[in-house]
Amino acid sequence: MSKILTGIQSTNVPHLGNILGAIWPAIELSKNPSNTCFYFIADLHTLTSVKNADKIKESTKAVAAAWLAFGFDTQTNLFYRQSRVPQVTELAWYLNCFTPFPMLANAHSFKDKSERLSDVNAGLFTYPVLMAADILLYDAEKVPVGKDQLQHLEMTRDIASAFNNLFQQEVFVLPEGLADSRVMTVPGTDGQKMSKSRNNFIDIFQDEKALKKVIASIETDSKKLEEPKDPDTCNVFKLFALLADTTQTQTMRSNYTNGGFGYGHAKTALFELILDKFKHERDTYNRLISQPNLLEKELAIGETRATALANEKLKQVRSLVGYGN
Numbered sequence: 001m002s003k004i005l006t007g008i009q010s011t012n013v014p015h016l017g018n019i020l021g022a023i024w025p026a027i028e029l030s031k032n033p034s035n036t037c038f039y040f041i042a043d044l045h046t047l048t049s050v051k052n053a054d055k056i057k058e059s060t061k062a063v064a065a066a067w068l069a070f071g072f073d074t075q076t077n078l079f080y081r082q083s084r085v086p087q088v089t090e091l092a093w094y095l096n097c098f099t100p101f102p103m104l105a106n107a108h109s110f111k112d113k114s115e116r117l118s119d120v121n122a123g124l125f126t127y128p129v130l131m132a133a134d135i136l137l138y139d140a141e142k143v144p145v146g147k148d149q150l151q152h153l154e155m156t157r158d159i160a161s162a163f164n165n166l167f168q169q170e171v172f173v174l175p176e177g178l179a180d181s182r183v184m185t186v187p188g189t190d191g192q193k194m195s196k197s198r199n200n201f202i203d204i205f206q207d208e209k210a211l212k213k214v215i216a217s218i219e220t221d222s223k224k225l226e227e228p229k230d231p232d233t234c235n236v237f238k239l240f241a242l243l244a245d246t247t248q249t250q251t252m253r254s255n256y257t258n259g260g261f262g263y264g265h266a267k268t269a270l271f272e273l274i275l276d277k278f279k280h281e282r283d284t285y286n287r288l289i290s291q292p293n294l295l296e297k298e299l300a301i302g303e304t305r306a307t308a309l310a311n312e313k314l315k316q317v318r319s320l321v322g323y324g325n
Contacts, residue, residue: 001034001035001036002035002036002141002142003035003038003138003140003141003142004030004036004037004038004140004141004143004178005037005038005040005134005138005140005142005143005175006026006037006038006143007040007042007045007082007131007134008022008040008042008063009042009045009063010042010046010056010060011046011050011196012059012196013059013062013063013066013203013205014063014066014067015201015202015203016186016194016202016203016204016239016274017186017194017201019066019070020186020242021185021186023066024070026039026072026144027070027072029144030072030073030076030077031073036076036077036078037077037078038077038078038080038138038140038306039067039077039078039079040078040079040082040085040134040302040306041060041063041064041080042134043056043081043082043083044082044083044088044089045082045127045130046059047123048121048127049124060081061289061292061295064079064081064288064298065284065288065289065295066205066285067079068284068288068295069280069282069284069285070281074299074301074302075301078305079298079299079301079302080302080303080305080306081299081303082134084299084303085137085303085306085307085310087137087311087314088130088133088134088137088310089130089133090314091133091136091137091313091314092126092130092133094317094321095132095133095136095159095163096126098159098163098166099126099129099155099159103128104126104128107127107128107151107152107155108148108152109124109128110124110125110127127152128152131149132155132156135175136156136159136160136172136173136175137309137310137313137314138309138310138313139173139313140173140175141175141176142176142177142178143156143175143176144178145177145178156175157174157175160172160174161174167320169320171316171317171320186242187235187238187239188201189201189202189214189215189217189218189235190219191219191235202215202239202274204278204281204282205281205282205285205286208275211271211274212271215270215271215274216264218239218267218270219235220234220235220236220263221233221234223263224262225260225262226259227259228256228257228258228259229257229261229263230256230257231252231253231256231257234256234263234266236263236266236267236270237252237253237266239270240252240266240269240270240273243273243274244273252269
């Protein structure tokens with residue numbers, strides 16, 4: 001059995017790119033009975049960049065509702081808010097005291113902004129240590145990481161190894177990076193990678209009128225209705241093909257190459273496909289968002305279990321560093 005842990009950014013409603021590239025693969029991973037998955041909403045990390053309390057609360061609710069809408073099982077795995085297990089901040093402090101300054105100064109999360117130090121807060125500087133605490137607190141064995149987080153995972157291993165060596169005990173499990181299946185590049189409405197920062201994303205949970213308007217804004221070339229079109233260069237087709245089955249995709253490809261099929265037709269087909277494919281998830285998301293007590297109930301399950309595990313690890317660490325009973 002493997003313990004798999006990943007943090008989920010709490011920055012607004014997950015968009016279609018997040019769903020295809022992260023949520024689906026992660027939930028499939030959690031369905032393997034040989035895995036126990038610790039998926040947490042990284043709302044403490046969010047504070048390094050977002051200082052609006054209402055925005056953090058609403059984003060956290062939206063992220064939780066989206067993951068639950070797509071079927072993450074909170075009974076067989078753990079789903080929790082990072083901030084509701086404050087033991088992680090205590091462990092982060094202990095680890096901070098064993099982490100050399102040059103290691104943090106060399107972290108990408110700091111170096112990318114180091115030319116304007118006035119924009120760097122202490123939380124951002126020590127971000128890799130809080131990430132290490134997230135992982136080490138639960139003896140996570142595998143951590144799905146992208147290229148931008150590989151360095152931080154190596155730092156986690158270095159911190160854990162140094163701690164273990166100093167106390168001559170295997171206190172912390174040294175986590176391994178899990179080949180990240182979340183490498184799918186989903187095009188946004190402008191053809192670039194779908195991203196909240198570019199404001200080119202598709203929110204499948206929007207009401208139908210707003211969703212249709214966003215899909216209508218997808219950029220295409222200026223070919224006329226009667227002209228044949230190249231599906232492989234069209235953003236609408238690329239998005240359609242990511243969601244459709246083989247038969248639907250082949251039919252759409254033929255529509256493009258045969259001519260007499262406009263981009264408006266293609267956008268309508270994509271809109272209808274999204275509504276059909278995500279009907280259950282949209283309904284579940286809206287139900288959870290409108291009944292926050294249901295969200296609280298689901299999150300509380302994981303937070304209770306995570307707290308118990310965190311206390312066990314902290315008891316061991318406190319004893320070693322001199323704060324035990």
